[in-house]
Amino acid sequence: MSYSKNKGLEIKGVTVEYPGGQCALGHIDLCLPEHSIYTVIGPSGCGKSTLLRSIAGLICSYTGDILFNGLSLREQGTALIGLVPQNYGLLPWKTVQSNIRMAMKISDSGRQTKQQQEQQIINWLAAMGIAELAQRYPLSLSGGQQQRVALARAFAILPEIMLLDEPFSALDAITREEIQTLFLENWISHPTTALFVTHDVEEAILLGEKIVIMSSNKEESPVIMDNPVFHITHEDKRDSDEFFQQSKRIRKVMQEKW
Numbered sequence: 001m002s003y004s005k006n007k008g009l010e011i012k013g014v015t016v017e018y019p020g021g022q023c024a025l026g027h028i029d030l031c032l033p034e035h036s037i038y039t040v041i042g043p044s045g046c047g048k049s050t051l052l053r054s055i056a057g058l059i060c061s062y063t064g065d066i067l068f069n070g071l072s073l074r075e076q077g078t079a080l081i082g083l084v085p086q087n088y089g090l091l092p093w094k095t096v097q098s099n100i101r102m103a104m105k106i107s108d109s110g111r112q113t114k115q116q117q118e119q120q121i122i123n124w125l126a127a128m129g130i131a132e133l134a135q136r137y138p139l140s141l142s143g144g145q146q147q148r149v150a151l152a153r154a155f156a157i158l159p160e161i162m163l164l165d166e167p168f169s170a171l172d173a174i175t176r177e178e179i180q181t182l183f184l185e186n187w188i189s190h191p192t193t194a195l196f197v198t199h200d201v202e203e204a205i206l207l208g209e210k211i212v213i214m215s216s217n218k219e220e221s222p223v224i225m226d227n228p229v230f231h232i233t234h235e236d237k238r239d240s241d242e243f244f245q246q247s248k249r250i251r252k253v254m255q256e257k258w
């Protein structure tokens with residue numbers, strides 16, 4: 001499937017200060033063409049979550065502007081945004097199925113019939129390998145299972161922008177690799193414009209078309225790196241020479257900027 005790449009997500013001179021004058025996010029300029037996926041790494045406290053929360057509309061007090069295909073995201077309804085927060089953000093009193101159903105109801109605005117929505121829920125749970133968990137409650141699931149539910153929910157609303165805040169950080173290495181593969185397969189078949197924050201350099205290289213490296217100095221613009229590894233077949237990425245070279249390049253920037 002080929003997608004046209006419009007202007008996409010434009011972050012123009014965005015800064016965020018919390019009341020009291022604490023600078024949470026320095027001056028950020030970043031353009032993500034539509035249907036691209038960029039990963040973001042940066043030292044703790046540099047403002048990664050603040051950036052995602054500003055794009056998602058949870059923080060409105062930023063200066064500068066954030067646009068999607070030329071329209072300001074300050075205007076309600078400009079773009080449908082799916083946010084996968086660090087703690088998964090599932091409602092504990094609702095079943096897995098109801099969690100997804102509720103997100104679809106809120107975001108759908110009548111595009112699909114109820115029957116189509118129910119079928120979509122089944123399809124997404126199957127795509128994430130958790131069809132059998134539909135009637136379970138989030139707190140009865142493992143971290144990896146909750147993570148799959150959060151991803152199913154984010155994909156199910158067919159967002160134009162997907163924001164992921166260290167979504168796999170709580171998972172063991174093997175589960176993490178499985179979910180990275182699952183995520184990428186689903187993103188390739190539904191390539192929403194995505195910003196993926198991670199603390200893991202390997203994950204940033206495996207999942208990002210470009211890698212945004214933020215600095216501990218909030219006055220400095222992030223470094224935006226091309227990532228030749230992204231286009232290698234996923235299962236061959238880790239063993240490739242490009243992967244090794246890219247890790248070295250990133251670590252060098254980290255030594256200078258963190």
Ligand SMILES: Nc1ncnc2c1ncn2[C@@H]1O[C@H](COP(=O)(O)OP(=O)(O)OP(=O)(O)O)[C@@H](O)[C@H]1O
Binds near residue numbers: 044
């Ligand atoms: N509600 C708040 N009030 C005041 N300051 C805040 C608030 N939330 C975050 N901050 C500050 O804003 C800065 C950026 O925080 P943010 O959570 O965006 O960083 P981060 O890069 O995502 O960090 P981490 O990697 O540790 O998750 C930090 O210095 C933090 O202390």
